[in-house]
Amino acid sequence: MFFLAFKVHKLAENSFARFVVNPMMMYCLPRTRMAVRNATYRTYFSTLQQSAPQHDECRFLLILGKPGGGKGTISKKMLVDFPQLHHMSTGDILRANVRNGTALGREAKFYMDEGKLVPDRLIIDLVLSDSTPMLKEGKSLLLDGFPRTITQAMALEKEVNVDLVVNLDIPTETIVERIADRWIHPASGRVYSYSYRPPKVKGFDDITGEKLVQREDDKPEKVRTRLAAYDEATAPLVNFYDERGVLETFQGTKSDVIYPEVKNWLKLKIL
Ligand code: AMP
Numbered sequence: 001m002f003f004l005a006f007k008v009h010k011l012a013e014n015s016f017a018r019f020v021v022n023p024m025m026m027y028c029l030p031r032t033r034m035a036v037r038n039a040t041y042r043t044y045f046s047t048l049q050q051s052a053p054q055h056d057e058c059r060f061l062l063i064l065g066k067p068g069g070g071k072g073t074i075s076k077k078m079l080v081d082f083p084q085l086h087h088m089s090t091g092d093i094l095r096a097n098v099r100n101g102t103a104l105g106r107e108a109k110f111y112m113d114e115g116k117l118v119p120d121r122l123i124i125d126l127v128l129s130d131s132t133p134m135l136k137e138g139k140s141l142l143l144d145g146f147p148r149t150i151t152q153a154m155a156l157e158k159e160v161n162v163d164l165v166v167n168l169d170i171p172t173e174t175i176v177e178r179i180a181d182r183w184i185h186p187a188s189g190r191v192y193s194y195s196y197r198p199p200k201v202k203g204f205d206d207i208t209g210e211k212l213v214q215r216e217d218d219k220p221e222k223v224r225t226r227l228a229a230y231d232e233a234t235a236p237l238v239n240f241y242d243e244r245g246v247l248e249t250f251q252g253t254k255s256d257v258i259y260p261e262v263k264n265w266l267k268l269k270i271l
Pocket of ligand 1: 067068090091092094111112113115116117118119123144145146147148149152217226
């Protein structure tokens with residue numbers, strides 16, 4: 001058994017040297033860091049036999065930063081300039097689950113409303129199961145809001161190789177001002193900012209005319225809890241990815257100023 005596994009390992013190394021063998025992300029892994037992992041080789045070969053699309057150019061990107069630090073805004077800009085990326089925001093997915101009253105949403109809501117992180121056991125499975133279909137199709141993915149703890153980062157690392165990490169370093173006082181300015185349309189999740197993306201009529205959604213509200217976790221005391229959770233649980237990820245040589249930090253207070261730098265860096269790395 002061991003001998004057979006060894007032979008398969010070697011065959012995989014030789015024949016498919018540009019792919020990292022991984023049952024979940026078979027066709028879409030970095031070319032540079034060769035790492036044949038503890039893959040299910042049977043799955044590997046049977047999946048290859050199903051004429052897998054070999055997307056050599058696909059990438060796995062993360063965007064890190066404090067809550068309210070503009071990850072969503074920068075991600076949207078990235079999607080325009082790099083349309084090959086598919087955006088996945090754990091905050092958006094969780095809010096959609098809350099809106100739809102799913103079991104996950106009901107459990108997550110308690111933590112989210114308190115400004116706390118949703119437990120790893122809930123979020124890790126969610127992210128890995130949602131990203132699998134996209135990765136299997138060979139799509140490039142931009143993950144926003146995950147990982148947020150070292151446990152999540154390690155779970156992710158078991159499944160995929162992260163290519164690039166955009167780390168947004170925004171001053172806390174800018175974030176507090178920004179969050180106070182953010183109002184949403186709860187039914188759709190549409191987000192407005194009174195400073196830079198105001199609704200046509202103050203306090204009301206542009207499309208439905210319904211009332212805008214402040215997110216429960218955007219209220220000042222909850223914002224403090226979220227920032228503390230970031231410092232304690234998420235900030236260590238900056239070193240984690242820096243040590244792996246995939247992270248670049250962008251500092252500033254305005255997304256319009258920061259983004260061109262992000263774009264230039266990504267162009268160098270992606271094209
Ligand atoms: P966000 O919109 O990304 O700020 O996320 C809103 C809330 O969703 C967070 O304050 C957490 O309660 C929860 N959340 C989102 N992503 C994660 C994650 N990776 N781990 C734990 N909780 C998360």
